[in-house]
Amino acid sequence: MPYYHIWTIGCQMNKADSERIGSYLEQIGCQSSPEAEEAEIIVLNSCVVRQSAENRVINKLDALKSLKRRQNPILALTGCMVDSRVDELKRRFPHVDLFFGPQAFFELSRFLASRGLAPEGLEPGLVLSSSPSPSIFVPIIQGCDNFCSYCIVPYRRGRERSRPMEEILCEVERLAACGVKEVTLLGQNVDSYGHDLPQEPDLADLLSQLNQIAGLARIRFLTSHPKDMSERLIEAMAHLEKVCEHLSLPLQAGDDDILRAMRRGYTVEHYRELIGNIRCVLPHVALSTDVIVGFPGESEEQFQRTYDLLSELRFDTVHVAAYSPRPGTIASRKFEDDVPAEEKRRRREMVESLQEVIATEINRKLLGQTVEILVEGRKKGKWQGRTRTNKLVFFGDEADHLGELVKVKVGKTSPWALQGRLA
Numbered sequence: 225m226p227y228y229h230i231w232t233i234g235c236q237m238n239k240a241d242s243e244r245i246g247s248y249l250e251q252i253g254c255q256s257s258p259e260a261e262e263a264e265i266i267v268l269n270s271c272v273v274r275q276s277a278e279n280r281v282i283n284k285l286d287a288l289k290s291l292k293r294r295q296n297p298i299l300a301l302t303g304c305m306v307d308s309r310v311d312e313l314k315r316r317f318p319h320v321d322l323f324f325g326p327q328a329f330f331e332l333s334r335f336l337a338s339r340g341l342a343p344e345g346l347e348p349g350l351v352l353s354s355s356p357s358p359s360i361f362v363p364i365i366q367g368c369d370n371f372c373s374y375c376i377v378p379y380r381r382g383r384e385r386s387r388p389m390e391e392i393l394c395e396v397e398r399l400a401a402c403g404v405k406e407v408t409l410l411g412q413n414v415d416s417y418g419h420d421l422p423q424e425p426d427l428a429d430l431l432s433q434l435n436q437i438a439g440l441a442r443i444r445f446l447t448s449h450p451k452d453m454s455e456r457l458i459e460a461m462a463h464l465e466k467v468c469e470h471l472s473l474p475l476q477a478g479d480d481d482i483l484r485a486m487r488r489g490y491t492v493e494h495y496r497e498l499i500g501n502i503r504c505v506l507p508h509v510a511l512s513t514d515v516i517v518g519f520p521g522e523s524e525e526q527f528q529r530t531y532d533l534l535s536e537l538r539f540d541t542v543h544v545a546a547y548s549p550r551p552g553t554i555a556s557r558k559f560e561d562d563v564p565a566e567e568k569r570r571r572r573e574m575v576e577s578l579q580e581v582i583a584t585e586i587n588r589k590l591l592g593q594t595v596e597i598l599v600e601g602r603k604k605g606k607w608q609g610r611t612r613t614n615k616l617v618f619f620g621d622e623a624d625h626l627g628e629l630v631k632v633k634v635g636k637t638s639p640w641a642l643q644g645r646l647a
Contacts, residue, residue: 225253225254225255226263226264227255227256228249228255228256228257228263228265229258229259229262229263229267230242230245230256230266230269231260232269233281234269234270234273234303235412237326237381237410238269238270238326240362241302241303241329242269243361245269248333252336252341252343260291261295264298265297265298265300265341266299267300267301267332268285268301268302269303270306271303272303272304272305273304273376273377274545275548275549278305281301281305285317285320292319293319298336299320299321301313301322301323302328304326304380304381306324306326307380327366356402357404357600357601358403358405358406358598358600359404359407359408359442360404360406360408361407362399362408362410363411364392364411364417365384365410365411365412366384366387366411367381367383367384368383369384369416370413370489372476372487373486373554373555374547375550375553379552379553381412384412386416386417386420386421388421389421389425389429389430392409392434393437396434397437399440400438400440401439403627405439405440405441405442405629406441406442407443408446409427409430410445410446413447413449414427414447414448415448415449415452415453418430426456426457428454428456431445431461431464434466441598441629442466442598442612443464443467443468444468444470444614446472447514448473449489450474450475451489451490453473458501458502458506462505462506468613468614469506469508469510470509470512470612470614471502471506471509471511471512472511472512472514473499473512474513475513475534477516477522478529478533478534479492479522479526479527479529480492481526482521482522482526482530485520485555486516492529492533496533496537499511499537510613510615511537512541512542512614513539515544515545516544516545516546517544517545517572518568518572519547519555519563520559520561521563522563531574531575534582539582540613542576542579544572544575546565546572547561549561583639587638590615590637590642591637592635593633594633594647595615595642596629597609597611597617597630598610598628599626599627600626606619606620607625607626609630615642616640618641618643618644619645619646620645621645630646631646632646633645
């Protein structure tokens with residue numbers, strides 16, 4: 225039985241694609257290996273949203289050259305690094321056997337079929353293993369129509385394309401029947417779901433239908449866009465019992481001029497009011513956000529407005545990144561990357577320090593409380609899972625709790641996770 229190895233970097237959409245590639249490879253008789261050195265098929269799923277991510281992919285490709293010479297595994301590259309300029313990639317990385325873009329799974333199946341490793345016509349899709357993960361990513365919309373000035377995604381994943389609601393419902397019903405307890409609906413802009421389908425169903429409609437599926441315990445979705453977050457969707461979150469009280473709503477900047485340069489389509493005041501409305505309808509919601517520091521032209525005063533807004537709104541989680549120009553984006557053509565790297569690093573560390581304090585205070589309120597978690601696996605001898613509000617929780621116990629919903633009494637808190645014991 226040949227072994228395969230998948231290396232994934234980047235967003236949850238990449239992780240979902242890798243899950244489908246892995247399940248396909250198992251269907252044709254392969255077995256997963258955590259080590260590339262053992263594998264006869266190696267797939268790298270790439271990300272180029274930031275320069276640091278692209279550099280990691282390049283380093284990984286370079287590191288596999290010697291393995292390719294020694295053992296000659298099939299080496300494939302997919303993800304957002306693969307665009308229309310495949311000839312250039314072939315020139316840079318001649319040891320790679322196959323380049324296929326995001327969601328272009330048919331190219332992998334055709335290639336393996338041509339090598340006699342797979343039957344003709346069988347393509348990656350939803351192929352469940354005998355013991356699927358308790359929590360699964362389910363893509364519902366691909367691509368993005370927003371063209372934020374810093375973002376490469378629309379150029380690599382294309383325009384928005386929603387999956388038919390019936391197809392998604394059928395998939396999630398199969399997942400639930402196989403023991404999956406939680407699904408996370410994915411899209412670069414998940415709030416746009418359905419606008420390109422007949423009858424134009426929206427995300428609230430989809431959530432309402434998924435909420436009725438027997439065996440399914442939890443539903444999440446990400447990533448949302450502030451300009452598309454509707455009152456109807458907020459109300460659906462409040463009234464559908466399986467939809468978790470957790471929302472990812474990227475801010476990106478706390479200054480109107482920077483938001484305008486980013487082409488985000490909203491103002492600081494609109495974002496502030498939206499957060500207020502969400503917390504009014506969902507008082508116990510946990511909010512996460514994304515922030516970019518050092519965008520071209522960002523002054524110290526403009527950064528301070530972002531810092532002050534984060535201090536005011538007090539998110540549960542903040543993902544902060546320093547701006548890096550991506551060739552082909554509007555910002556790379558229009559703006560000079562004029563904020564020094566050291567200043568970007570200082571601003572990023574300021575946000576991280578602030579968020580550590582805020583998260584410490586938020587999580588400390590859970591000390592002594594009993595929370596429900598879905599157990600997703602073990603790490604360093606302890607079971608781990610997440611609350612409905614996406615708090616990571618660890619507890620020790622010898623029994624097998626994988627896939628169970630259990631109650632844990634919190635005995636220790638930190639900015640990043642909670643520790644406890646079974647209640």
